[in-house]
Amino acid sequence: MDHLVCFLSGTLALGVHNGLPKEHLTLAEDLLTTxxxxxxxxxxxxxxxxxxxxxxxxxxxxxxxxxxxxxxLLRPEFIESLWYMYQFTGNVTYQDWGWKILQGFNNYTKVVNGYTSIGNVRNPTNVRPKDMMESFFLSETLKYLYLLFSDNPKLLDVDKYVVNTEGHPLPVYKN
Incomplete structure (x- = not known):
């Protein structure tokens, strides 16, 4: 399973929120746990x-x-799904999971002037920093972490905005 698949949990939850069958939320939760x-x-x-x-x-x-x-590579897909699931369920477990991942980023990818992708998640004593931070880390991963931990859960209201695949909020128009 490629890490990119982890966006699907949030998409399924968003679908349920907008009228798709409730069993999609069970699938979203199971995939998120995986x-x-x-x-x-x-x-x-x-x-x-x-x-x-x-x-x-x-x-x-x-x-x-x-x-x-x-x-x-400091990807945002899982964090995005955590945010959506937290938005729709209010389950703080998703914030707890996000916090643990943020600690992982801080412990193993933080460098003097930012964060870096790493070559080995299996060895904490030799993660092999790559001296490369993809732009999506700032524009998406950190944005979703900020939203996940915000004191205002409706800071970006999913009923008023849709977030495109690059993490940019666009207003939802009713007409």
Missing amino acids: CYQTYAQQPTFLAPEITYFNIQGENSNDMYVKTNDAHN
Whole structure:
């Protein structure tokens, strides 16, 4: 499972909020939990780019990471879904998960002048900093963390704004 799939939980929750069947929220919650585990099962508490599932008995763990896929690019998709799920459910577990991930970013990717992608989420003593911070980290990842932790849960009201794939809020017009 590519980390990019983690946007789908938020999209499903948004769909339910706008009239799609309620069972989509169950799917959103299950997928969000799976995405969370891609973070929680790493000693850095940062998800790899790709996680594999043990469906053929090739590994003793339910999930595993191949060496070439162990990098973290500071992606926003999971944090975005945490924000949407928190918006629609009010479940503070999603804020707790976001906080743990922010701590992972601060502990393993923070550098003198910002944050950096890392090459290895599996080894906290050798994360292999890449000296590269994608622009989406500032424009999306940190924005969604800010919204997730905001004292004003309606700071960006999902009934008044839609957030495009680049994290930019656009007003919803009724006509």
